[in-house]
Amino acid sequence: MENKGKYYITTAIAYTSGKPHIGNSYEIVLADSIARFKRKEGYDVFFQTGTDEHGQKIELKAAEAGITPKEFVDDVAGTIKGLWDLMDTSYDKFIRTTDDYHEKQVQKIFKKLYDKGDIYKGAYEGLYCTPCESFWTESQLKDGKCPDCGRDVKPAKEEAYFFKMSKYADRLIEHINTHPEFIQPVSRKNEMMNNFLFPGLQDLCVSRTSFKWGIPVDFDDRHVVYVWLDALTNYITGIGYDADGNHDDMYGKNWPADLHLIGKDIIRFHTIYWPIFLMALDEPLPKQVFGHPWLLQGDGKMSKSKGNVIYADDLVEFFGVDAVRYFVLHEMPFENDGTISWELLVERINSDLANTLGNLVNRTISMSNKYFGGVVSNKGVTEAVDEDLKAVATGTLDKVLAKMETLHVADALTEIFALFKRCNKYIDETEPWVLAKDEAKADRLATVLYNLTEGIIIGASLLESFLPTTAKKIAEQLNTELRDFDQLKEFGLYPSDNKVTETPEILFARLKEDEVIEKATAMFAERAATVAPAEEAAEAENFGNSVIDIEPKEEILYDDFGKMQFQVGEIIACEEVKKSKKLLCSQVRIGSSVKQIVSGIKQHYSAEEMVGKKVMVLVNLKPATLAGIVSEGMILCAEDAEGNLALMVPEKEMPAGAEIC
RNA sequence: GGCGAGAUAGCUCAGUUGGCUAGAGCACACGGUUCAUACCCGUGGUGUCGAGGGUUCGAAUCCCCCUCUCGCUACCA
Numbered sequence: 001m002e003n004k005g006k007y008y009i010t011t012a013i014a015y016t017s018g019k020p021h022i023g024n025s026y027e028i029v030l031a032d033s034i035a036r037f038k039r040k041e042g043y044d045v046f047f048q049t050g051t052d053e054h055g056q057k058i059e060l061k062a063a064e065a066g067i068t069p070k071e072f073v074d075d076v077a078g079t080i081k082g083l084w085d086l087m088d089t090s091y092d093k094f095i096r097t098t099d100d101y102h103e104k105q106v107q108k109i110f111k112k113l114y115d116k117g118d119i120y121k122g123a124y125e126g127l128y129c130t131p132c133e134s135f136w137t138e139s140q141l142k143d144g145k146c147p148d149c150g151r152d153v154k155p156a157k158e159e160a161y162f163f164k165m166s167k168y169a170d171r172l173i174e175h176i177n178t179h180p181e182f183i184q185p186v187s188r189k190n191e192m193m194n195n196f197l198f199p200g201l202q203d204l205c206v207s208r209t210s211f212k213w214g215i216p217v218d219f220d221d222r223h224v225v226y227v228w229l230d231a232l233t234n235y236i237t238g239i240g241y242d243a244d245g246n247h248d249d250m251y252g253k254n255w256p257a258d259l260h261l262i263g264k265d266i267i268r269f270h271t272i273y274w275p276i277f278l279m280a281l282d283e284p285l286p287k288q289v290f291g292h293p294w295l296l297q298g299d300g301k302m303s304k305s306k307g308n309v310i311y312a313d314d315l316v317e318f319f320g321v322d323a324v325r326y327f328v329l330h331e332m333p334f335e336n337d338g339t340i341s342w343e344l345l346v347e348r349i350n351s352d353l354a355n356t357l358g359n360l361v362n363r364t365i366s367m368s369n370k371y372f373g374g375v376v377s378n379k380g381v382t383e384a385v386d387e388d389l390k391a392v393a394t395g396t397l398d399k400v401l402a403k404m405e406t407l408h409v410a411d412a413l414t415e416i417f418a419l420f421k422r423c424n425k426y427i428d429e430t431e432p433w434v435l436a437k438d439e440a441k442a443d444r445l446a447t448v449l450y451n452l453t454e455g456i457i458i459g460a461s462l463l464e465s466f467l468p469t470t471a472k473k474i475a476e477q478l479n480t481e482l483r484d485f486d487q488l489k490e491f492g493l494y495p496s497d498n499k500v501t502e503t504p505e506i507l508f509a510r511l512k513e514d515e516v517i518e519k520a521t522a523m524f525a526e527r528a529a530t531v532a533p534a535e536e537a538a539e540a541e542n543f544g545n546s547v548i549d550i551e552p553k554e555e556i557l558y559d560d561f562g563k564m565q566f567q568v569g570e571i572i573a574c575e576e577v578k579k580s581k582k583l584l585c586s587q588v589r590i591g592s593s594v595k596q597i598v599s600g601i602k603q604h605y606s607a608e609e610m611v612g613k614k615v616m617v618l619v620n621l622k623p624a625t626l627a628g629i630v631s632e633g634m635i636l637c638a639e640d641a642e643g644n645l646a647l648m649v650p651e652k653e654m655p656a657g658a659e660i661c
Numbered sequence: 662g663g664c665g666a667g668a669u670a671g672c673u674c675a676g677u678u679g680g681c682u683a684g685a686g687c688a689c690a691c692g693g694u695u696c697a698u699a700c701c702c703g704u705g706g707u708g709u710c711g712a713g714g715g716u717u718c719g720a721a722u723c724c725c726c727c728u729c730u731c732g733c734u735a736c737c738a
Binding site: 187188190191192193194195196198199264267268331335336337338339344347348350351352354355356358359360361362363364365366367370371414417421424425427428429431432433436504506507508509510581582583597598599600601602603618621622623624626627631632633634635 | 662663664665666667673674685686687688693694695696697698699700701702703731732733734735736737738
């Protein structure tokens with residue numbers, strides 16, 4: 001196979017806050033299939049994946065578990081690597097952001113950018129808006145006041161490091177415009193341009209002082225490096241980048257990356273921040289960033305306490321590795337989210353893997369054994385019907401190549417299965433069992449079986465990148481080798497008079513939907529029973545007995561507190577604010593008066609369930625207009641790290657208007 | 662609210678620059694076949710191509726408007 005040069009592909013590194021579910025394990029399989037395919041195309045592939053192990057969330061989870069953050073991430077990283085291995089993925093490098101060489105380079109990179117002036121220490125004196133909890137740069141102020149609320153801004157107590165994003169914005173816009181392939185799918189390009197680049201990039205805060213579990217800024221160790229700056233650089237530190245220029249040869253060879261494969265939720269970080277960091281480092285930009293869609297669970301929302309979270313290892317236990325690989329690859333379209341459910345899994349496996357492919361291999365080998373003692377011979381007795389089979393078999397490679405070129409992996413699989421379907425049809429057209437009854441047709445029969453065997457091995461060779469184990473099994477059963485791509489345009493390379501296995505193994509057994517669902521239901525029930533008592537509190541991640549730290553605010557006087565009037569309010573009516581996605585407009589009875597209050601809680605409470613609730617209200621807040629509606633107060637809520645809200649309600653029955661003090 | 666995408670068979674979706682009786686896979690029904698994992702092959706849709714209007718000899722495909730869904734983003738007292 002000719003060498004086509006290097007191909008460096010990466011996945012996003014997985015966040016080690018917990019075991020990833022199947023939707024998160026999809027990416028590694030997709031990347032693996034692309035990596036294997038590129039290798040077969042003749043590229044010198046380097047495939048990197050790994051784990052992202054710093055951040056406040058991990059610090060909290062470790063504390064919750066009573067272990068150190070490092071112990072925590074060692075455990076989870078081990079689990080993730082185990083899953084990647086279970087899925088039969090052929091990564092060349094598994095990087096962890098706690099690896100010492102990575103941490104050292106991140107520190108050097110931070111210093112380098114600081115020395116260069118792209119990172120500067122927060123000059124926020126007079127520029128913090130307390131009510132908005134936002135920092136502003138001088139240029140963002142309107143008439144010297146907060147651009148959001150128009151109030152005074154004042155000196156910030158917390159210092160932080162910032163990255164001058166705007167400095168490189170024009171260059172990035174230029175790059176994106178001149179490289180239409182850079183952001184995939186293209187629809188994402190518009191989102192980035194319209195929402196971030198055109199309105200103007202704000203400088204990014206790239207350090208934190210509110211927690212410790214991160215890479216310290218070496219010249220100012222009260223700060224740790226922002227997790228995204230830490231995580232994104234894995235793509236270069238993993239292949240030997242050195243901030244001083246003493247790169248490993250691997251780096252010179254592989255950078256820039258050919259493809260960053262990531263989830264659509266982190267496209268912003270990979271197509272804006274990451275390219276800009278690279279520009280600041282004077283390094284070339286990755287050639288392509290593909291934000292793939294998600295594989296969502298169809299039958300109800302996943303929840304640990306319900307026990308119905310599907311993990312890759314569950315599916316492997318039920319169906320086997322290749323069946324799972326096939327499903328996630330096939331079910332995931334290019335641009336829209338895909339769905340996973342037990343019903344869909346059974347349907348896909350039965351119709352494609354068991355019926356079309358497995359049965360084809362099985363019936364072909366069975367006939368060879370039955371009619372010729374397993375010997376497959378090309379007797380050269382061809383008929384017109386053979387031509388189409390041969391044309392399809394030798395033409396599939398180009399079709400698959402074309403689909404893979406644009407990363408349409410699901411469509412590539414469909415092309416391969418079209419070949420297997422064609423083989424099945426060929427059996428029907430040639431009717432080997434009829435030929436077998438006439439001894440004069442023995443050579444024709446042998447030729448037919450030879451053609452079938454050849455068609456199957458061509459298909460299996462194409463399938464290898466996606467279902468490596470299955471492809472290998474087919475080759476073993478046919479007693480031959482899988483082929484390189486440059487041998488797939490020729491028909492007839494299967495050695496004549498070769499003998500296939502006498503005992504063909506069933507590749508994929510047909511499944512009964514109700515049995516699978518019954519088994520899955522039992523598994524979920526058992527898991528819910530064991531998980532619920534112990535982990536229900538911890539379930540909703542950081543709820544229950546976990547804790548949350550927020551940025552401390554300035555100390556206030558009792559007088560400040562005394563200025564605020566809190567009362568119990570009864571919601572007597574509530575309706576959605578049509579023009580908004582998050583706002584509910586409530587009529588709240590407070591004593592004998594009724595106030596109209598708008599709250600951003602539509603995603604957590606429906607208008608109907610709000611009615612009748614007694615809630616905590618800040619009543620003497622200056623009225624404001626939201627989405628065109630006057631709001632005369634504030635309904636108080638608790639909020640967790642994920643932004644979930646809970647209304648504050650009195651613990652005992654209290655009348656509307658009761659003072660909260 | 663801003664920007665963008667989409668609404669096509671029961672389900673998941675294809676439908677190039679407008680053109681003959683609108684397609685594929687799955688599911689379903691019927692027929693054929695028996696080598697094979699009750700499998701394979703064939704046949705079968707009167708689908709308002711989201712609603713309405715317009716341009717055109719002709720529109721799923723172009724224009725206008727409406728409804729709904731989704732993504733990103735803003736607001737979220």
